Amino acid sequence: MTLDRLAAAVVAALLVSCEGSDSSTPVGPPPPPVITAQPISQAVFGKGTATFTVVASGTGSLSYQWQKNGVPIAGAGSASYAATPQSPADSGSVFTVAVSDAFGGSTTSAAVVLTVLPGFWPTGALNLVAPSATLLPGGNVLITGGYCCRFAEQAGAELYDPAAGTFRSTGSMTAARSGHTLTLLPSGKVLVVGGAAPELYDQASGTFSATGNLTTGRANHTATPLPSGKVLITGGTPGSSEELYDSPTGTFTATGSLTTARSAHTATLLLSGKVLIAGGRGGTADLASAELYDPATGTFTATGSLAMGRGDHTATLLPSGKVLVVGGRGNSEILASAELYDPAAGTFSGTGSLTTGRFWYTATLLPSGKVLVVGGRGNSEILASAELYDPAAGTFSATGSLTTARSSHTATLLLSGKVLIAGGTYDAPNSELYEH
Numbered sequence: 001m002t003l004d005r006l007a008a009a010v011v012a013a014l015l016v017s018c019e020g021s022d023s024s025t026p027v028g029p030p031p032p033p034v035i036t037a038q039p040i041s042q043a044v045f046g047k048g049t050a051t052f053t054v055v056a057s058g059t060g061s062l063s064y065q066w067q068k069n070g071v072p073i074a075g076a077g078s079a080s081y082a083a084t085p086q087s088p089a090d091s092g093s094v095f096t097v098a099v100s101d102a103f104g105g106s107t108t109s110a111a112v113v114l115t116v117l118p119g120f121w122p123t124g125a126l127n128l129v130a131p132s133a134t135l136l137p138g139g140n141v142l143i144t145g146g147y148c149c150r151f152a153e154q155a156g157a158e159l160y161d162p163a164a165g166t167f168r169s170t171g172s173m174t175a176a177r178s179g180h181t182l183t184l185l186p187s188g189k190v191l192v193v194g195g196a197a198p199e200l201y202d203q204a205s206g207t208f209s210a211t212g213n214l215t216t217g218r219a220n221h222t223a224t225p226l227p228s229g230k231v232l233i234t235g236g237t238p239g240s241s242e243e244l245y246d247s248p249t250g251t252f253t254a255t256g257s258l259t260t261a262r263s264a265h266t267a268t269l270l271l272s273g274k275v276l277i278a279g280g281r282g283g284t285a286d287l288a289s290a291e292l293y294d295p296a297t298g299t300f301t302a303t304g305s306l307a308m309g310r311g312d313h314t315a316t317l318l319p320s321g322k323v324l325v326v327g328g329r330g331n332s333e334i335l336a337s338a339e340l341y342d343p344a345a346g347t348f349s350g351t352g353s354l355t356t357g358r359f360w361y362t363a364t365l366l367p368s369g370k371v372l373v374v375g376g377r378g379n380s381e382i383l384a385s386a387e388l389y390d391p392a393a394g395t396f397s398a399t400g401s402l403t404t405a406r407s408s409h410t411a412t413l414l415l416s417g418k419v420l421i422a423g424g425t426y427d428a429p430n431s432e433l434y435e436h
């Protein structure tokens with residue numbers, strides 16, 4: 001074969017090789033991975049964790065980058081991401097994940113929406129156990145007395161600042177005390193009654209000073225601000241005489257006496273201006289009786305009785321004007337039952353029961369009209385559970401759980417609508433906020 005004929009044969013062979021190749025297969029990167037997000041939505045309680053998982057298929061090894069509301073999350077580079085909400089403000093946050101393969105293909109998953117249910121969130125720590133508390137003008141909370149340890153009463157006082165979420169010391173009371181009441185006066189000062197001589201707290205100066213003298217020393221009593229600006233002091237131990245505090249003069253004067261001496265009872269200012277006194281303990285008996293105080297006449301008169309005797313319970317004025325009486329102790333048992341007092345009829349009637357019987361708990365009327373019941377003591381334990389009473393349905397239902405079980409604590413509705421839960425734990429006094 002000549003050289004020319006050999007060259008021609010080589011060219012022909014190359015042409016055949018090219019014609020035999022599969023030119024229908026596209027040349028380029030492999031297709032992007034296919035993404036399936038599970039779940040589409042997730043709901044968690046305040047201290048819970050929602051784990052989002054994405055299932056992806058692609059070519060080669062895959063890489064992941066989770067985002068919250070469009071902002072990449074540092075360190076979130078796996079197929080699963082555990083989202084722990086920091087507050088109910090995180091509710092509605094949108095999570096997505098960008099998935100890439102080794103050949104440059106990429107895609108973004110469907111959105112995953114976080115829903116945060118009402119719950120409790122830690123806030124600043126305080127130094128008092130079983131204190132008393134009241135909301136001050138401006139929004140701070142005054143917390144006083146109680147215990148620093150299991151048996152030592154305290155004279156200390158602290159202020160909670162909702163904006164900073166912290167407690168700070170303020171002036172000390174003139175005497176250590178527990179089982180006392182704090183009542184905000186029209187002047188903005190706070191009346192402290194019980195356990196020792198009465199005194200006033202002045203927020204402007206951060207100091208306490210003596211005021212007047214009770215006609216009878218007492219603790220586990222009630223102090224109710226009246227429309228006139230006076231404060232009605234009822235019951236308690238050891239005496240049962242009732243008196244009125246007049247803030248302009250700083251004096252206590254006697255008023256009519258309860259029809260039945262009692263302590264660990266409740267006193268609720270009604271829309272009419274009268275005060276409902278319900279239940280409590282008379283000697284060793286748990287009382288079912290109730291009475292009304294009329295500021296116009298300064299007298300107490302009997303009204304309808306509770307279905308059962310109870311003490312260490314709560315009574316909450318509802319927007320309807322009725323009064324919700326819940327739980328407590330009676331007849332040597334811890335009660336879960338609840339009753340409604342109707343001022344128009346002067347009678348009590350049953351309503352839904354707590355999911356857990358309790359005493360030494362708190363009950364707080366929320367802006368929604370529902371009542372938040374928190375902590376306390378059950379049959380043999382301190383409770384971390386909480387529940388909501390819905391007046392429209394007449395039922396109680398669970399709502400989150402405290403981060404710390406507690407009893408003999410305080411609950412204060414803040415201007416923001418949140419509820420400050422403070423004290424009630426001996427070993428590590430702390431506080432938390434209920435957000436809804």
